[in-house]
Amino acid sequence: MNYHWDWMFFFQETDDGLKYYDWILSGLGWTTAVSLASLAVALLLGSVLGVMRTTPRRWLVGLGDAYVDVFRNVPLIVQLFMWFFVVPELVPEKLGIWMKQDLPYIVTAVVGLGLYTAARIAEQVKAGINSLSRGQRNAGLALGFTEWQTYRYVRLPMAYRIVLPALTSEAMNIFKNSAVTYAVGILELYFQYKQIIEKTSQVLEITIVVTSCYFVLAFVMNRLLAFIEARTRVPGLIVGTKGDK
Amino acid sequence: MIEIQNVSKWYGSFQVLTDCTTRVDKGEVVVVCGPSGSGKSTLIKCVNALEPFQKGSVVVDGIAVEDPKTNLPKLRSRVGMVFQHFELFPHMTITDNLAIAQVKVLGRSRDEAVERGLKLLDRVGLKAHAAKFPGQLSGGQQQRVAIARALAMDPICMLFDEPTSALDPEMINEVLDVMVQLAQEGMTMMCVTHEMGFARKVANRVIFMDRGAIVEDAAKEEFFGQPRSERAQTFLAKILNH
């Protein structure tokens, strides 16, 4: 191999006066910000949709199902382009202009990634709720809980515990998926990666560094959720052994 | 206290309940029995509207459950129910299981709710287990907690749906003892059960159901003496002989 290793290039100054490692740090910051904000949107909306799809109300179920079908099956990059370029044309003109000119890119990107991920989280939350016995809901209702209270105090706390492993992998995926937002102009890690490759010839160093960044983000998220899992573990519980219908 | 009048229910075209009529007066203990699939669970769940029905009426303490204006959560909070599979909330301690509905539904303070819960837990002989989780208790213990949880709401009557049929034989009696004591204290009770020893001891009346209909509804002495229908006789012979 004839490759010329040069780890010191990270400390070289770039055209804009910053060093290359500043570019990476800034990309890492944007990646983290877009991912965490999208995850928050996705958890919130995904939970609402997941709950809707398990209620006895047909129209709520239909609405939730339709959402998931659309947002899960259209590629993420197409969804992002829709939010950036199609939706501003469909809404009233003033709003469209505002979206194009004043709305920060990151907000649109977070909406795009968040709504996409929400569909996936809705699937998990629904599966978690449906894995509980019907008797749990009945027990809640029999004590005088409203339908909503059976979710709040009985079903969701168990459903989240059951689907935590699946949610962990969604939460780790979101960092990877956030790379797609470079295509709509977010100056995140993948954007910086491409930019640095164009400016220097140190492909291997930069690839190693950027890969490590993604790895560390996913790893930290994994540990965080493992910690939550340990903290919320229920003593003596064996999931899914009892219950009626 | 509970009046069930001409209740019929269908799942699609399949009729689960056919024109069921009966009543449970204040302080009465009524045992409901019958073969599997005869509609016992469905009938008892109609009492607190866990199952809707298409025809007839159920009146609990003067309130019609099928009336769309009825506040069902409020009505249900006054009717205790115990299930075959206990249905304690697995992620909460026993104390929280006992307290949560008192706090969230009745609006009691947490201290008051815990105090009331622990008193009832003591009554079912499980005070030492207050800090445990349901998964750490045996089936019989869980079912006694479930009874205490229902009692903590100060119900006007209690519904039991096969409370001992998911239990190992050696745990059945600890649950039945609690139920017998409750009956002797004058609690109004409707119990789906095949424990005929319990029925003999405390029931006022026994109802026998078959294929969605109430085939027999008789005073205890009469039921065990000479049940009228042949189906009830066969059924009794079967469960008493094993």
Ligand SMILES: Nc1ncnc2c1ncn2[C@@H]1O[C@H](COP(=O)(O)OP(=O)(O)OP(=O)(O)O)[C@@H](O)[C@H]1O
């Ligand atoms: N959701 C449902 N959809 C269709 N049929 C149902 C449903 N729930 C119950 N059934 C049917 O209704 C009938 C009565 O059921 P139910 O549970 O009330 O019987 P049961 O007397 O309590 O029986 P068991 O002793 O087995 O508990 C059964 O034939 C059952 O298959």
Ligand SMILES: [Mg+2]
């Ligand atoms: Mg039953």
